[in-house]
Amino acid sequence: xxxxxxxxxxxxxxxxxxxxxxxxxxxxxxxxxxxxxxxxxxxxxxxxxxxxxxxxxxxxxxxxxxxxxxxxxxxxxxxxxxxxxxxxxxxxxxxxxxxxxxxxxxxxxxxxxxxxxxxxxxxxxxxxxxxxxxxxxxxxxxxxxxxxxxxxxxxxxxxxxxxxxxxxxxxxxxxxxxxxxxxxxxxxxxxxxxxxxxxxxxxxxxxxxxxxxxxxxxxxxxxxxxxxxxxxxxxxxxxxxxxxxxxxxxxxxxxxxxxxxxxxxxxxxxxxxxxxxxxxxxxxxxxxxxxxxxxxxxxxxxxxxxxxxxxxxxxxxxxxxxxxxxxxxxxxxxxxxxxxxxxxxxxxxxxxxxxxxxxxxxxxxxxxxxxxxxxxxxxxxxxxxxxxxxxxxxxxxxxxxxxxxxxxxxxxxxxxxxxxxxxxxxxxxxxxxxxxxxxxxxxxxxxxxxxxxxxxxxxxx
Amino acid sequence: xxxxxxxxxxxxxxxxxxxxxxxxxxxxxxxxxxxxxxxxxxxxxxxxxxxxxxxxxxxxxxxxxxxxxxxxxxxxxxxxxxxxxxxxxxxxxxxxxxxxxxxxxxxxxxxxxxxxxxxxxxxxxxxxxxxxxxxxxxxxxxxxxxxxxxxxxxxxxxxxxxxxxxxxxxxxxxxxxxxxxxxxxxxxxxxxxxxxxxxxxxxxxxxxxxxxxxxxxxxxxxxxxxxxxxxxxxxxxxxxxxxxxxxxxxxxxxxxxxxxxxxxxxxxxxxxxxxxxxxxxxxxxxxxxxxxxxxxxxxxxxxxxxxxxxxxxxxxxxxxxxxxxxxxxxxxxxxxxxxxxxxxxxxxxxxxxxxxxxxxxxxxxxxxxxxxxxxxxxxxxxxxxxxxxxxxxxxxxxxxxxxxxxxxxxxxxxxxxxxxxxxxxxxxxxxxxxxxxxxxxxxxxxxxxxxxxxxxxxxxx
Numbered sequence: 001x002x003x004x005x006x007x008x009x010x011x012x013x014x015x016x017x018x019x020x021x022x023x024x025x026x027x028x029x030x031x032x033x034x035x036x037x038x039x040x041x042x043x044x045x046x047x048x049x050x051x052x053x054x055x056x057x058x059x060x061x062x063x064x065x066x067x068x069x070x071x072x073x074x075x076x077x078x079x080x081x082x083x084x085x086x087x088x089x090x091x092x093x094x095x096x097x098x099x100x101x102x103x104x105x106x107x108x109x110x111x112x113x114x115x116x117x118x119x120x121x122x123x124x125x126x127x128x129x130x131x132x133x134x135x136x137x138x139x140x141x142x143x144x145x146x147x148x149x150x151x152x153x154x155x156x157x158x159x160x161x162x163x164x165x166x167x168x169x170x171x172x173x174x175x176x177x178x179x180x181x182x183x184x185x186x187x188x189x190x191x192x193x194x195x196x197x198x199x200x201x202x203x204x205x206x207x208x209x210x211x212x213x214x215x216x217x218x219x220x221x222x223x224x225x226x227x228x229x230x231x232x233x234x235x236x237x238x239x240x241x242x243x244x245x246x247x248x249x250x251x252x253x254x255x256x257x258x259x260x261x262x263x264x265x266x267x268x269x270x271x272x273x274x275x276x277x278x279x280x281x282x283x284x285x286x287x288x289x290x291x292x293x294x295x296x297x298x299x300x301x302x303x304x305x306x307x308x309x310x311x312x313x314x315x316x317x318x319x320x321x322x323x324x325x326x327x328x329x330x331x332x333x334x335x336x337x338x339x340x341x342x343x344x345x346x347x348x349x350x351x352x353x354x355x356x357x358x359x360x361x362x363x364x365x366x367x368x369x370x371x372x373x374x375x376x377x378x379x380x381x382x383x384x385x386x387x388x389x390x391x392x393x394x395x396x397x398x399x400x401x402x403x404x405x406x407x408x409x410x411x412x413x414x415x416x417x418x419x420x421x422x423x424x425x426x427x428x429x430x431x432x433x434x435x436x437x438x439x440x441x442x443x444x445x446x447x448x449x450x451x452x453x454x455x456x457x458x459x460x461x
Numbered sequence: 462x463x464x465x466x467x468x469x470x471x472x473x474x475x476x477x478x479x480x481x482x483x484x485x486x487x488x489x490x491x492x493x494x495x496x497x498x499x500x501x502x503x504x505x506x507x508x509x510x511x512x513x514x515x516x517x518x519x520x521x522x523x524x525x526x527x528x529x530x531x532x533x534x535x536x537x538x539x540x541x542x543x544x545x546x547x548x549x550x551x552x553x554x555x556x557x558x559x560x561x562x563x564x565x566x567x568x569x570x571x572x573x574x575x576x577x578x579x580x581x582x583x584x585x586x587x588x589x590x591x592x593x594x595x596x597x598x599x600x601x602x603x604x605x606x607x608x609x610x611x612x613x614x615x616x617x618x619x620x621x622x623x624x625x626x627x628x629x630x631x632x633x634x635x636x637x638x639x640x641x642x643x644x645x646x647x648x649x650x651x652x653x654x655x656x657x658x659x660x661x662x663x664x665x666x667x668x669x670x671x672x673x674x675x676x677x678x679x680x681x682x683x684x685x686x687x688x689x690x691x692x693x694x695x696x697x698x699x700x701x702x703x704x705x706x707x708x709x710x711x712x713x714x715x716x717x718x719x720x721x722x723x724x725x726x727x728x729x730x731x732x733x734x735x736x737x738x739x740x741x742x743x744x745x746x747x748x749x750x751x752x753x754x755x756x757x758x759x760x761x762x763x764x765x766x767x768x769x770x771x772x773x774x775x776x777x778x779x780x781x782x783x784x785x786x787x788x789x790x791x792x793x794x795x796x797x798x799x800x801x802x803x804x805x806x807x808x809x810x811x812x813x814x815x816x817x818x819x820x821x822x823x824x825x826x827x828x829x830x831x832x833x834x835x836x837x838x839x840x841x842x843x844x845x846x847x848x849x850x851x852x853x854x855x856x857x858x859x860x861x862x863x864x865x866x867x868x869x870x871x872x873x874x875x876x877x878x879x880x881x882x883x884x885x886x887x888x889x890x891x892x893x894x895x896x897x898x899x900x901x902x903x904x905x906x907x908x909x910x911x912x913x914x915x916x917x918x919x920x921x922x
Contacts, residue, residue, distance in 0.1 A: 049682040053675060057537035059520045076518035149700040154646075181654060185615075185661045186668050188649040191695035192687040193642060199685045200646045207647050207672065214514060223510040224660045226653040233772075234652035239610040239701065311694075 003249040004230040005177055007137060010253045011130040011163040012176035016122040016439075019129055023257045024439060027125050027132075029409055030093055032435045033264055034103035035067070035447060036413035037092040040340070041085025042068040042422030046199035050206050051081040064112035065446040068422055075112035076213055079161070083108035083209035084202040087153070089340060090322045091416060094271045095132075095262045096399070097373050098139025098156070099147050099304065102262060104205045105157035106131035109213040110164040114444040119168055121441030127167040132259040135160025137251060141230060143243040144372070148307050150240055154189020154204030161212020162219075169220050181225015182215035184236050195311045197320030264398035264409070267338040272305035273328040274396040275367075275377025280332050283381050283391035291333045291355060293383050299325060300364030300378035302371035309361065321347040326356030329379075340419045375399070406436070423448055464710035465691040466638055468598060471714045472591040472624040473637035477583040477900075480590055484718045485900060488586050488593075490870055491554055493896045494725055495564035496528070496908060497874035498553040501801070502546025503529040503883025507660035511667050512542040525573035526907040529883055536573035537674055540622070544569035544670035545663040548614070550801060551783045552877060555732045556593075556723045557860070558834050559600025559617070560608050560765065563723060565666045566618035567592035570674040571625040575905040580629055582902030588628040593720040596621025598712060602691060604704040605833070609768050611701055615650020615665030622673020623680075630681045642686015643676035645697050656772045658781030725859035725870070728799040733766035734789040735857040736828075736838025741793050744842050744852030752794045752816060754844050760786060761825030761839035763832035770822065782808040787817030790840075801880045836860070867897070884909055 016024075041047040051069055054077035064078030065071075068085045072078075086092050087104040094101050106128050114124040138156035146152060162183035166176045188207060193200035219225070229235050230249060237244035252258075267277050276299040283289065308323065315321035321343055322328070330352040331338040346352050367376045377393040395402040404412065410432050417428040431447050438444075477485075502508040512530055515538035525539035526532075529546045533539075547553050548565040555562050567589050575585040599617040607613065623644035627637045649668065654661035676686070690696050691710060698705035713719075728738050737760040744750065769784065776782035782804055783789070791813040792799040807813055828837045838854040856863040865873065871893050878889040892908050899905075 046684055049679050049684040052682060053537075053678050056678075057519070057535040059518075074518040076514075149695045178659070181659055182661060182664055185651045185654060185664065186649045188647045190646045190687070190690070190697065190700055192690055192693040192699075193646060193685075194695070195693060196685070196688045198639070198642055198687050199679075200643060200687060203643055203646065203679070203684075203686075211668070217514050217517075218510050218660075218664070221510040221513060223507055223664070224654075224657075225664075226651070226659050226661060227657045229651070229653055232653040232656060234610045234655070236651065236653075238653075239651055 002228060003246045004180060004228060006250045006253065007134060008176035008180050009173040011134050011167055012171050012173045014126055014130045014167060016126040018254070019126060020257065023129065023260050024125060026260045027129055028436060028438055029406065030103055030259070030262060031107055031128065031438060032409055032413060032432055033093055034086055034107040035431065035435060036416045037089055037103065038067040038082050038086040039422035039428065040089035040091060040416035040420045042420040044085070044088045046202045047085045047088050050084040050202060054081045063116040065115060065448070067448065070448055070451050075109070075116040076210055078112035079109035079213050080206045080210040082112065084206040087205040088202050088319065089268055089416060090270060091265050091268050091340070093262050093264055095136045095139070095258065096375050097261065098136045099152055099372050100136055100139035100156055101153040102132045102135050102160060105153060105160045105208045105212070106135060106164050109161045109209045110168060111444065113165050113168045113213065115446065117168060118443045121438040121444060123168060124444050125439060127164045129259050130167040131160045131164030132262065133253070133257070134163035136258040137249050140248040140251070141244055141246065142236065142241045143245065144304065145243045146241040147304060149191060151189035151191055151201070151204050154208050155187040155240065157205060157208025158183040158187045158212045158215065161209045162215040165213045165216035166219060169216055171216065171219055175219040177227065178223065178225040179216045179219035181227065181229045182218055182223065183212045184229035185226060186211040186215065187236060191308065194308065194323055197315060197317045261400055263400065264404045266397040266404070267328065268340045268343055269322040269328045269338050270308065272308055273325050275375045275393060276301065276325065276379050277328050277332045277338060278393040278396045279377035279379045279391040280329050280381070281336055282393060283379060283389050284333060284336070287389055289381070289383070291351065293385070294333060294355065295382045295384045296358040297329060297382070298380045299329065299359065299361050300367055300380070301361050302368040303363050304371060306361055306363060315347065318343050318347055324356065325361055326359040327352060329359050330355035340416065463689060464707045465641060465689060467711045467714065468595060469637035469641050470634040472595050472628055473632050473634045475587055475591045475628060477587040479715070480587060481718065484590065484721050485586060487721045488590055489897060489899055490867065491564055491723060492568060492589065492899060493870055493874060493893055494554055495547055495568040496892065496896060497877045498550055498564065499528040499543050499547040500883035500889065501550035501552060501877035501881045503881040505546070505549045507663045508546045508549050511545040511663060515542045524577040526576060526909070528909065531909055531912050536570070536577040537671055539573035540570035540670040540674050541667045543573065545667040548666040549663050549780065550729055550877060551731060552726050552729050552801070552873070554723050554725055556597045556600070556719065557836050558722065559597045560613055560833050561597055561600035561617055562614040563593045563596050563621060566614060566621045566669045566673070567596060567625050570622045570670045571629060572905065574626050574629045574674065576907065578629060579904045581904060582899040584629060585905050586900060588625045590720050591628040592621045592625030593723065594714070594718070595624035597719040598710050601709040601712070602705055602707065603697065603702045604706065605765065606704045607702040608765060610652060612650035612652055612662070612665050615669050616648040616701065618666060618669025619644040619648045619673045619676065622670045623676040626674045626677035627680065630677055632677065632680055636680040638688065639684065639686040640677045640680035642688065642690045643679055643684065644673045645690035646687060647672040647676065648697060652769065655769065655784055658776060658778045722861055724861065725865045727858040728789065729801045729804055730783040730789045730799050731769065733762070733769055734786050736836045736854060737762065737786065737840050738789050738793045738799060739854040739857045740838035740840045740852040741790050741842070742797055743854060744840060744850050745794060745797070748850055750842070750844070752812065754846070755794060755816060756843045756845045757819040758790060758843070759841045760790065760820065760822050761828055761841070762822050763829040764824050765832060767822055767824060776808065779804050779808055785817065786822055787820040788813060790820050791816035801877065
């Protein structure tokens with residue numbers, strides 16, 4: 001029994017024809033949603049630092065598109081830059097059961113390699129499903145103990161990227177095993193940066209995309225990796241988990257489509273804040289509350305939310321504030337939605353800070369027991385006039401049972417582009433319109449037009 | 462108290478004038494020894510795979526030298542390729558106390574960046590000492606529990622590379638802290654590959670050199686990292702060690718020069734085999750034994766040797782055989798030295814395999830207690846005529862108290878180049894001769910001449 005080998009065989013062998021139609025459509029939705037998140041990274045300081053590095057160290061030309069700058073590079077550097085870009089707005093997708101953000105570490109390397117190879121749209125979609133199915137199962141395999149210290153998107157992300165790129169490169173099952181070995185032994189990403197709101201989250205996704213791509217190319221060239229990188233005595237589980245379960249690596253392979261379980265993000269914050277945010281919004285609407293009516297709020301959460309959000313008590317940057325439960329709920333109390341403009345313009349407002357500091361998290365047995373498969377939101381609102389109001393959501397907005405329509409995905413994409421200035425409305429509409437047809441593309445070309453001077457778009461101020 | 466911040470401040474502030482003369486001379490020795498190991502990587506299959514990737518994904522020109530191909534690239538890819546090359550022959554240096562191979566992850570990125578910046582020889586040397594002092598202390602900090610699962614050269618290597626490159630880039634103390642945060646959160650490398658003799662060791666050093674370099678460049682550009690990447694509640698120790706000790710990060714900073722404690726490798730095998738190899742050689746010489754006289758051998762070792770070498774019972778590749786205690790001792794019994802030609806030509810000989818299978822490892826309390834600060838070698842040889850002979854060395858050849866002279870380092874360099882074909886004897890002699898003068902170089906240029914056609918040297922068959 002070697003579950004890792006079975007997963008590698010699946011990732012190598014997956015073809016477009018094997019994937020149910022509704023999973024293909026969901027993958028198209030996820031691709032458009034990812035593209036919008038990449039455009040949203042335009043002008044972000046950490047993203048600009050990584051794309052500037054890629055430009056300085058990489059070739060000045062190439063077949064792969066850096067979405068935020070419109071420059072071209074090699075697939076390696078385009079994957080690195082686009083993965084950094086698509087994770088910064090905290091609007092990219094998430095898979096609940098694995099607490100893993102697949103899009104940024106799957107589409108970034110897959111698009112870059114597909115552009116370099118001239119692959120078809122269907123080849124791109126199949127490769128991305130291979131990446132989703134792999135990365136999600138690796139995240140589930142690594143378990144909750146892993147997530148307490150490690151950023152699963154960074155760690156499982158190397159495997160997801162290797163699976164997607166390896167599928168595009170046509171690796172056979174044995175080569176894919178080697179690619180997984182190389183990817184797993186580069187697996188990295190620690191939560192420690194959150195404490196001071198440092199930039200590492202973008203580095204984690206950039207690293208995962210680049211390291212996974214490297215692993216797949218090396219395997220194609222005969223480079224070998226560990227045979228049991230997941231469950232061997234000195235493998236990933238031995239080093240980075242105390243509750244890993246190898247059966248999860250192959251759970252329902254080919255019948256259960258984990259890709260379709262992926263959630264879209266409605267709020268522009270850490271996913272751990274979303275269930276409570278939606279529950280609070282429901283209370284506010286049901287009881288016609290105003291922010292001034294609120295004395296304090298208790299959110300009833302799973303332990304993972306406390307682990308990740310607990311250290312963030314006084315966020316000093318926009319990005320850090322997206323990991324502050326208090327900030328997110330205070331924004332929702334004022335604006336019903338914690339989107340990019342709300343964070344950017346209001347996260348340090350006096351009213352937001354004052355309410356933020358009256359919001360606490362408590363571990364809730366029911367919520368914790370359902371997690372990570374279900375992300376239940378429960379809040380208790382104590383009003384200044386002495387009432388105790390309770391709110392609950394069973395599926396936060398964006399989850400498969402409460403998903404975004406194609407119109408909502410398009411609207412979100414237009415908002416993200418408008419916010420970052422990464423593309424004009426016309427460019428964005430045209431790109432999204434084309435992307436809905438990706439399954440019919442004979443070859444994957446650039447998603448956005450080159451700028452007139454062929455000079456790349458400036459980033460930042 | 463933040464030991465990581467103190468270490469970062471030291472690495473940022475270290476200048477040539479601060480370093481004692483004997484440490485400078487040792488660093489020159491280590492540089493020459495590293496260069497020879499990089500040349501020794503010429504033609505190796507996994508090295509060629511990584512350098513081919515670097516060439517495909519990187520620029521075709523640049524200021525940094527890829528030693529095995531004589532091509533030029535950006536510092537990022539030259540660092541990656543040279544780090545892969547200099548760790549494959551298992552002849553690069555090792556620091557006993559940290560069980561860490563500094564040269565490959567320090568000189569590779571530092572040379573590449575020094576060439577790109579036009580730094581002086583003294584700047585290069587100071588940066589490399591910063592890298593050694595940092596990487597060794599991080600290895601000691603991570604401890605023995607870490608080394609049971611993680612390849613410390615890969616994990617601590619990201620920090621060593623960041624320190625060296627950050628010093629060359631002129632990072633201030635705060636920027637170096639950020640560079641350490643970015644490097645530590647990319648820290649990776651699992652021993653699992655050894656079980657099947659896979660190629661990951663070269664990937665680990667390539668990854669560490671590249672990720673550390675990236676971290677330093679990003680910090681220069683304002684990119685931030687975790688403040689307490691070493692000992693924070695979700696930092697490296699929390700994720701990857703159960704016996705980490707933060708005091709070791711700053712142990713004797715500026716007075717104890719860990720660089721000078723580094724050992725050269727005499728045998729071309731895993732360092733864990735060297736004490737026993739030298740002890741066996743002593744027995745063979747003292748008692749004028751022939752291989753046919755030996756019934757069986759017991760080596761008395763530290764637990765770390767069993768952890769790393771234990772899984773290797775029937776090596777099928779030259780590289781894997783360097784992690785087989787039995788193979789190494791069988792070669793020493795036959796040839797007195799387990800060098801590159803002995804492995805390449807004889808590791809699967811019937812006589813070697815037959816003796817190999819009669820050699821066992823036993824944990825020895827004295828040896829284990831002294832480890833890792835001292836690597837004592839003890840063997841018991843049982844002869845076919847019924848004698849029990851014991852051998853012992855307290856400092857294996859290459860350790861500071863039993864070091865290699867400059868003539869021996871030069872001879873080793875010429876042997877490595879001749880073995881790999883990576884440079885002619887004349888080229889190698891000229892390069893080594895120049896390198897002994899590195900402290901007087903106004904700027905660091907290429908170590909080897911470009912080939913006549915400007916085409917790069919072919920690698921492999």
